[in-house]
Structures are given as structure tokens and as C-alpha cells.
Amino acid sequence: MSSPHQTPIGVGIVGLSARRGWASQAHLPALQQLDGFELRALSASSAESARQASEKYGVAQFFGTAGELAAADGVDLVVVTVKVPHHREIIQSALAAGKMVLSEWPLGNGTAEAEELATAAAERKLRTFTGLQARSAPLVRYLRDLVADGYVGEVLSTSLVASGGSWGAVFSEDGAYLLDRANGATMLTIPFGHTLDALTMVLGDVGKVTTVTATRHREVRDPQTSRVFRPNVADQVVFGGGLSSGAVASVHYRGGQSRGTNFHWEINGTDGDLVITGDTGHLQVGEFSIAGAHGSDAELSRLTVPERYFDPALQGLRGTPAYNVGAAYAQIQRDLTEGGSEVPDFAHAARHHRLLDRIERTAEHA
Template identity: 60%
Template sequence: MPSSASGPHTPVRVGIVGLSARGGWAATAHVPALAALDGYELRALSASSEESARAAGAAHDVPLTFGSAGELARSEEVDLVVVTVKVPHHRELIVPALEAGKAVLSEWPLGNGLAQAEELAALAEARGVRTAVGLQARSAPPLRYLRDLIADGYVGRVLSTTVVGSGRRWGPTFDEGSDYLLDRANGATLLSIPFGHTADAVAMVLGEFAEFSATTATVRTEVRHATTGQTLPMTAEDQIAVTGTLESGAVAALHFRGGTSRATDFHWEINGTEGDLVVKAESRALWMGRITLHGGRGQDTGLTELPVPAAYETLPQLAGRSTEPAYNVAYAYAQLLDDLTQGTRQTPGFAHAARHHRFLDRIQESARTGDRLAVSA
């Protein structure tokens, strides 16, 4: 692994587990993000078979292809293993990379539930390897600017924050290949994905919850295929409401609904003693797509858009590309490069992921028992 980013260095050689010739998140976000950055080389990939791996290699111009994640992890030509498959398969594909002593970037959620996340975090610590998890909203320039606006007193003392969001995949219909999202046991739910990404961003900007109470429900117990009309049961929650107080004392309310809304698909408001801030996400998903900030303070009678200063947009090659899924991912990779080469700790690792999984597990406990819970208990 390169030891310094202060000057020219050997590129970090990346191997992606789950890159397909047919597209998907790895092809849409990770490949263009890596291509936009100096300091990385997309060197290898693995797929479910040698044949599909060769097809993906040809499609994405990747020189080394493997029929299993274990073979990729053991390759001496791979420094960083990136796992981009469905959540139920994360553990079985991450473990070989950790055991091979490789740095690992896993998509979020880290594991299928808290137990797997804690196991993976413990193994990573025991092996002494650098890890990262795909909570890339933390790396988005607008949200880093928002965090600094709050810290610098733009709204004064934060009194409250409110988030209303939608999770399209858990609405009345499902698409081809997304039926696994309907089953809560698979760990890829409205709670773990849209809520999980957003709650982590809220914590990055405003601090963690101190205590909270939660209500969850599966209102639509049966949904239909968008094309064929086939119906399937849904056990994953399609309503999540969490209210409580942050460590700062501010009151917070987060409500996520399955499906989409004709009114508001995403709205994040921060209210303080001296002003107000509003975050808008054009794609309904805070962690991908264009984010805009709007604020007003003092004698302002309304909100105006707050452009992100150039100091936060440090990748000029991505200028004008904030609507692309690769945008926030590229900024996360840029921070990870510093972590790998300079020893910084900018990107959230597996230990952070396990803590966040623990928070989501506590939400389920609160919803089940009706108790108001302290996060740290």
C-alpha cells in the first residue's frame, strides 16, 4: 500500500466484487468515480462465475477477472477490495478479504443485521486492516459545508431538526430483481438503506441521538410487480418514525415512508435561535444525486440558496456532475485515498458501521417495546 500522498505515488490497485457487464451500482457509481480520480487503478473484478467475470472485464476494460471473491482477495495485484453486492452476501465476501489482510470498502449496510456488522468490525480490528463503509453522504461537499455552517453559528443554537423522506423501493410496486428488498430478513430495508444513510448524515452534521422513541409499521403487507402484476408479501417496514433529543439537546424528528409522495419526497429542516436551514435532495436520496442548501437568518424574511464554496469542491474534474451517482462516491474515494496513503481517518470504517447498525437495532427494539431508549445503553 502506498505510504504517502504528498507527491507521486503508486496507485492503489482496486478489485471490485460484484461489477457486472449488465450495469448496476458498481458500474454506475464506483467505476466512474474511480476513473475521475488520480491515485487509483481499477485492476481487478470478480463475479459469480468466471464467464460473467470475463464479460464484465471486457465491458469495463478491467485486466484481471476472477470467478470468486476469495481469488480476488488473494491476488497480489489488489490493494483495496470493494464489495458492491446485495446485502445478504456481504459477510461471505468481505471475510476472505479481511483474512487476506486487504483494505476493504463495503457498501452500506455493512452486514445483514447487527451481529454480522459487529463480527466484521471485530475481524477487521483483529487483522489490523483499514476499512471503509459506503456512507458517502458524509463526503458530499454540500453536507460538509452544512456541518461547518452549523458549527460556525449560522442558525445560532440548534433548537430542532425535522426530516421527511421517501423510499421508493418500499411502495406499492416492486421492479424486476428488487423483490429481495421486500423481505425484512434480507437486511436491505427502508430502515437500513434510506433511513440509515440519512440518519448517519444527520449525525455527521448535528451530532448523534442521546435518546429516542420509534414507531415502525408494515402498512402494505402485499405489493405487486410493476410490470407483471404478480403479488408478493412484504415484511419490511414501510413506515418509520423516530423522535427524540440529540446530544446537543436539540429535538429531532425523522419520518420515512415507503413509496413516493405527490407532496414532499425529501425535506430536511434545521431550526435555530438565529436562523433556519433547509436541505433539498433532488433524487429523494440524500446520499446520491444533487443536494442544495437554503438558509435565512437575522432580518431575512425568507430562504435563499446557499452555494457551496469552491473550497469544498476539491475535485474540479467533477464540476457540474453533482446529479450523477458517482459524485458523492468519488469524494468518498478521495478521502479514503488520503486515509490509505497518509494515515488520516476521514472515511467511516467498520467500527463506525457497527455503531450505526446498533442504533438501527435500537430503533427496532423501541418500536417493538414502546420504550424510550438511550442510544448508548
């Protein structure tokens, strides 16, 4: 696929708000730290919102629509950071304008949309990237290398239990769209989806699948307004399966937060064990630690991620949600310069959508 080689890469962000949002929390700080990118344009929910964001962040061009942004001169990469139901239309306009696209995950509102977008990008021979940034986390890349280098020997099994953070007994009204399955942004697609993608990066593809899902919080209350919502999305996902290596996997995601364990992932092998822990089930943004033991070790010891897994240009973002996004941007630049494909593209995203579909269908027929 074609790749522009000019530097810097001109970026236009769809959904950069002056008030709040993931774009301002993660994408903007990441781009500000990296050479090779230049934020040249933004669009927001209205022309006035875009003007306010332009003034706040010092972005030269601002637009009230994503289509205008995609058509703008100087924009090489369109970054899509809005809610999932709007992804398809925005990405289609960017592809039609011949622009590269980085879209937040999930790529589409369901597998059909993701496959449509992947096909459209392939037909136009355009480079695409998907925000599955757990793959860019230094800890996850180190973990992949530990396993590949034989730290645990042959992997026998892996087990993971985590909390979704959201999808519990209380929910803010401005995030209520996450409680409607029709919007494509659920506990299954977001924290479970991000983490499962990282798990397959480390341990291999999923083969056989068995799943149980349930909605245990049948009423959810906004603590600020006391408004009550009735979710139709699963807040319990129990996945079991076999990996391509023959190892057995089990994953349980629970809605809300636990007073006990909120992230615990074990990898058990013939010659060792690895344990990853953290305080959130969102592997793509949280802070996690690794402990391990192998060979004659009698007990687990803390393993420190070597400095070579960190990008010096992102030193100021370590410990923030922006770090992994920045690491993904840095890899995008290397992919474009060197012709690589380390960052997941739309074809990868469509495959991951299909896997989540298979998991969900298995639960429906259980």
C-alpha cells in the same frame, strides 16, 4: 492500523457486472476520474460474467469468486458492491488475505455481522471503509460547517420528512429481496440509515429514541409481471429523539414516492433556520438544495455550496450518483496518505448498526 502508501492503489471490485448494477453506475466512473487508483481486478456471479465485464471495461484480471480476487497480487483494496446477505463471507475472505476493504452500506446483515467484521479488521490491523457516502456530499459537508460556525445559533430542533422511493405500492421483481427483512436491506437500513448518518454528522449523536414503524403496503405488485409480493419490512418509519446537543429531532420516512414532498429537512436554531430540499429520500445519491435565513433576515434565501467543497478531479461527475462515491474515494486516498480517518470505518458502521437496532427495538416495544 497499517496503511499501504504505494501509488496507485490497486482496486478489485466484487460485483462489477457488464449488464448493470451500482458498481458500474458509481464506482467505475468514480475510479476512472481519479488519479491514485487503478482498477486491476473484478469478480462477478460467475467466471463467464466476470469475463464479459473484463472485456467491456478493460480490466486485466477477472475471477469467478471473491476469494480468488482477494488473493490476487496487485489488489490492495477490495471493494464489495454485492447484495447485503453476501457481505460477510466476501469481507472475511478479503480480511483473511490481508487486504483493505471498502464495503457498501449496510456493512452486514444485522448488527452481529457488522460487529464481527469490525472486530476481525481491528484484530488484523487492516484499514476499512464503509460506503456511507452522504458524508462525502459537498452539500452535507457545507451544511455541517454552517451549523458549526453558528449560522443558526444554538440548534433547537430538526425535522425531516422523506420518501424511500422504493417500498411503495409497486416493486420490480429483481429488487424483491428488499422486501424481506431477513436480507438486511430495508427502507430503515438504506435510505433512512444513510440519511440518519449524515444528520448525526451535521448535528451530533442520537441520545433518547422513540419510534413507530408500520407496514402499510401489505401487498406489492410488479407492474411488468403482475407478480404480487407480501413485504415484512416497514414502509413507515417515524423516529423521534434527542441529540447529544440537547436538540430535539424528528424523522419520518414513507415508502414509495409522494406527489408532494419527497425530501424536506429543517434545522431550526436560536438565530436562524436552514431548509434542505430534494426529490428523493436517498441523501447519499440525490441532488439537493439549501435555503437559509439568520439574524435580521426576514425570509429564506438560496445558499450556494462554495466551490471549495467540490473536487476538481470529479467535475465530470457532478449531478450524477457517482460524485459522492468519487469524493469518498478521494478522501480514502487522503486518509491513507496522511493517516487520517475521515471516511467511516467498520467500527463506525457497527456503531451505526447498533443505533438502527435500538431504533427498531424501540418500535417493537412501543
